[in-house]
Amino acid sequence: MKGSTNKVAVVTGGAAGIGAAVCRFLARDGADIAIWDWNADAAQGLVEEIAAMGRKVVACKVDVSRQHDIESAVKAVHDQLGPVGILVNNAAISPEKDFVDITPEDWDRVFDINTKGVFMCTQAVIDDMITARWGRIINISSSSAQSGARRMVHYAASKGGVIAFTKSLAQEVGALGITVNNIPPSTVYTAGLQSVEARLPGGIEGYVNSTIPVKRVGQPEDIANAVAFLASEASGYITGLTLSVNGGRYMQ
Numbered sequence: 001m002k003g004s005t006n007k008v009a010v011v012t013g014g015a016a017g018i019g020a021a022v023c024r025f026l027a028r029d030g031a032d033i034a035i036w037d038w039n040a041d042a043a044q045g046l047v048e049e050i051a052a053m054g055r056k057v058v059a060c061k062v063d064v065s066r067q068h069d070i071e072s073a074v075k076a077v078h079d080q081l082g083p084v085g086i087l088v089n090n091a092a093i094s095p096e097k098d099f100v101d102i103t104p105e106d107w108d109r110v111f112d113i114n115t116k117g118v119f120m121c122t123q124a125v126i127d128d129m130i131t132a133r134w135g136r137i138i139n140i141s142s143s144s145a146q147s148g149a150r151r152m153v154h155y156a157a158s159k160g161g162v163i164a165f166t167k168s169l170a171q172e173v174g175a176l177g178i179t180v181n182n183i184p185p186s187t188v189y190t191a192g193l194q195s196v197e198a199r200l201p202g203g204i205e206g207y208v209n210s211t212i213p214v215k216r217v218g219q220p221e222d223i224a225n226a227v228a229f230l231a232s233e234a235s236g237y238i239t240g241l242t243l244s245v246n247g248g249r250y251m252q
């Protein structure tokens, strides 16, 4: 999609699942790719794939809750690819626990990664966008923040923070040529979903049939398509949006 060409895109949690699909789609659209993942080894195959597409690519070992990791990764990206134009805040953890069992440590860990990580990664690259007077920030939130989700109070609350972050930052940086949007996925077939598959009543198929109007599970590419659009020139008049790519599970 026009607009990603020759831009540098950082994708957090880009080694697997939705993030890996996002890396592929942005590379297809002409961006150079920085994969920031705490499991950077898992990105090796993807690095080779993107390089074979003729794009520059770097994988950095980053825990998005650690500022030192982020600072080192920004330096590596500047040295190897250049200033950042596109940031996809996708890395997150999604633990489940009954509310009464959630400890303050559980709460902090979820917020440190899912919400504070979004803040720190964004702050680390936004100067590049301000200088260029062009930027695209796309945050992957969750439909759980829209609908609520039992046994995921901490997760859903952390993703609600991401939606509020999106709208607030969009107001602050719109005049600088930077758009900030978020996509809340619902039921996307990745390792995260596979790990809870057995516990869903009726399995994935039963869950999909009873909750998703389009009657199929989401694929990482469904989300990556929307990210590619929001990263493109064509989306320049859209900011602060919550773009629900969820097969209709939650309708705004």
Ligand SMILES: NC(=O)c1ccc[n+]([C@@H]2O[C@H](COP(=O)([O-])OP(=O)(O)OC[C@H]3O[C@@H](n4cnc5c(N)ncnc54)[C@H](O)[C@@H]3O)[C@@H](O)[C@H]2O)c1
Binding pocket: 012, 013, 014, 015, 016, 017, 018, 019, 036, 037, 038, 039, 062, 063, 064, 065, 089, 090, 091, 092, 093, 094, 113, 140, 141, 142, 143, 144, 184, 185, 186, 187, 188, 189, 190, 191, 192, 193
């Ligand atoms: N899959 C779904 O159905 C679904 C639904 C709602 C929201 N989401 C959101 O979509 C995003 C991607 O989900 P997914 O299903 O692809 O997940 P996934 O577990 O398949 O992949 C997540 C990636 O992020 C990395 N990661 C996790 N914590 C990290 C950290 N602290 N620092 C750096 N990297 C880290 C992992 O190593 C992995 O490569 C997440 O924000 C998730 O909350 C997914």
